[in-house]
Amino acid sequence: MENKPTQNYHLYQKIAKGLEQQIKNNVLAIGDKLPSLREFCKIYGTSQTTAIKVYYELESKGLIETRPKSGYFISGSLKRIPALPKTSQPDPESGNIIIEELLEKIYHNPAPVNITLAHAVVADELLPIAKLNKGLILAMRELKGSGTTYGEIQGNEKLRKQVARHALNMPDLSHEDIITTAGCINAIAYAMMALGKPGDTIAVESPVYFGVLQLARSLGLRVLELPTHPQTGIEIDALKKALEANKINLCLLVSNFSNPLGSLMPDEHKKEVVRLIQKHNIPLIEDDIYGDIYFGANRPGTCKGFDESGLVLWCSSISKTLAPGYRVGWLAPGKFKSEILRLKLFHSIASTSITQEVIANFLETGRYEHHLRKLRNTLHTNSLQYIRAIHDYFPEGTKVSRPQGGMVLWVEFDKKIDTVKLYELAIKKGVSIAPGRLFTLQDQFSNCMRLNYGTPWNDKLEKGLKNLADIAIQLHI
Numbered sequence: 001m002e003n004k005p006t007q008n009y010h011l012y013q014k015i016a017k018g019l020e021q022q023i024k025n026n027v028l029a030i031g032d033k034l035p036s037l038r039e040f041c042k043i044y045g046t047s048q049t050t051a052i053k054v055y056y057e058l059e060s061k062g063l064i065e066t067r068p069k070s071g072y073f074i075s076g077s078l079k080r081i082p083a084l085p086k087t088s089q090p091d092p093e094s095g096n097i098i099i100e101e102l103l104e105k106i107y108h109n110p111a112p113v114n115i116t117l118a119h120a121v122v123a124d125e126l127l128p129i130a131k132l133n134k135g136l137i138l139a140m141r142e143l144k145g146s147g148t149t150y151g152e153i154q155g156n157e158k159l160r161k162q163v164a165r166h167a168l169n170m171p172d173l174s175h176e177d178i179i180t181t182a183g184c185i186n187a188i189a190y191a192m193m194a195l196g197k198p199g200d201t202i203a204v205e206s207p208v209y210f211g212v213l214q215l216a217r218s219l220g221l222r223v224l225e226l227p228t229h230p231q232t233g234i235e236i237d238a239l240k241k242a243l244e245a246n247k248i249n250l251c252l253l254v255s256n257f258s259n260p261l262g263s264l265m266p267d268e269h270k271k272e273v274v275r276l277i278q279k280h281n282i283p284l285i286e287d288d289i290y291g292d293i294y295f296g297a298n299r300p301g302t303c304k305g306f307d308e309s310g311l312v313l314w315c316s317s318i319s320k321t322l323a324p325g326y327r328v329g330w331l332a333p334g335k336f337k338s339e340i341l342r343l344k345l346f347h348s349i350a351s352t353s354i355t356q357e358v359i360a361n362f363l364e365t366g367r368y369e370h371h372l373r374k375l376r377n378t379l380h381t382n383s384l385q386y387i388r389a390i391h392d393y394f395p396e397g398t399k400v401s402r403p404q405g406g407m408v409l410w411v412e413f414d415k416k417i418d419t420v421k422l423y424e425l426a427i428k429k430g431v432s433i434a435p436g437r438l439f440t441l442q443d444q445f446s447n448c449m450r451l452n453y454g455t456p457w458n459d460k461l462e463k464g465l466k467n468l469a470d471i472a473i474q475l476h477i
Contacts, residue, residue, distance in 0.1 A: 155180025
């Protein structure tokens with residue numbers, strides 16, 4: 001009896017060592033699924049306790065990971081993960097630099113593209129298009145006038161009820177608190193128009209999605225970019241100082257898996273952000289469009305979930321998860337509901353009836369959650385493949401973010417590499433990227449780029465990344 005624990009100890013270490021070697025030799029590749037505990041016991045003739053010890057051993061080394069309701073997967077070796085990009089340090093006194101020409105150059109380029117890494121979208125192959133098409137037919141049968149009539153200004157009631165039901169971290173949210181919009185950026189636009197006037201200052205993360213920057217500029221708002229950590233999001237001390245100095249009229253933050261960093265604000269940071277804005281009576285627009293694409297066990301919470309004052313306007317949509325072209329989004333505007341409804345009436349009268357009905361039915365039947373489980377697993381595996389490829393092919397010292405959700409990576413090169421030049425050379429080889437200068441109105445991030453991993457991983461994609469790496473190496477010389 002005394003020898004049994006020792007034998008088990010040696011056995012689990014022996015099996016773990018063998019699996020570790022297979023991972024390092026790429027016999028087991030990143031994203032591969034490992035046997036379940038029951039299957040493991042049959043294969044190796046061990047007890048479940050030994051199987052658990054083996055997986056714990058590999059997990060402690062960063063070689064495998066568990067995914068909710070899916071099992072154990074190969075995640076690679078920590079030795080193959082590049083360092084994180086630095087916390088951004090934007091200049092609080094810097095003026096707004098125009099980037100429209102760069103945007104047009106990149107997004108209106110007629111050159112043929114074989115591998116699109118520039119756009120933060122999910123490939124059609126990962127979307128349940130056939131089921132959505134059936135949903136369209138059903139919606140036409142159910143809706144008055146087959147969906148041709150105006151709907152109510154606040155939006156499809158069934159959809160609003162489903163959005164509220166799925167917002168588990170906001171139990172007090174009712175469908176009466178929600179207004180539907182034409183996508184998330186439309187929700188943000190309404191919020192900006194309701195809360196700001198020309199000359200006001202909006203605080204944002206740095207880097208931040210260029211659509212937010214251009215929208216703010218179009219409304220005459222000044223943009224204050226604040227230091228941001230690639231894993232935990234906006235630096236709380238910087239936000240606190242800006243609020244205390246009365247430099248801000250409103251804030252916009254992406255609390256979950258920001259674009260382009262992929263950062264995730266911890267709950268204690270979200271609580272502190274809400275406490276600060278309530279103290280200074282400053283509204284917060286919360287962009288939560290990526291919140292459903294989490295790689296952990298549970299969906300992360302929101303700032304809105306801690307809001308008791310009505311100052312947080314929660315914005316989201318299904319544009320990144322289900323149907324970009326449907327333009328179905330929503331916002332919970334808190335105390336600003338009447339202002340938002342008035343703006344929606346002036347700007348659009350009502351939302352698109354038929355697509356809202358389709359999405360409402362998709363959520364109601366549970367198809368959305370089923371689709372999300374598959375999508376999360378695929379995107380998580382893709383992110384690991386990208387990080388591995390960046391380690392293997394890109395110039396030494398290249399840094400990359402480690403998102404816990406979403407669909408984009410932020411890559412930081414040595415200062416020698418200008419990613420606008422990298423884009424110009426890469427597009428000639430049919431590969432598109434988003435240069436870092438798009439994500440700021442300051443003179444920064446010229447050595448950075450954003451990559452989308454929303455396309456299924458394959459040999460063509462790996463070759464495209466290798467070609468991109470080769471160009472970067474030449475620029476680095």
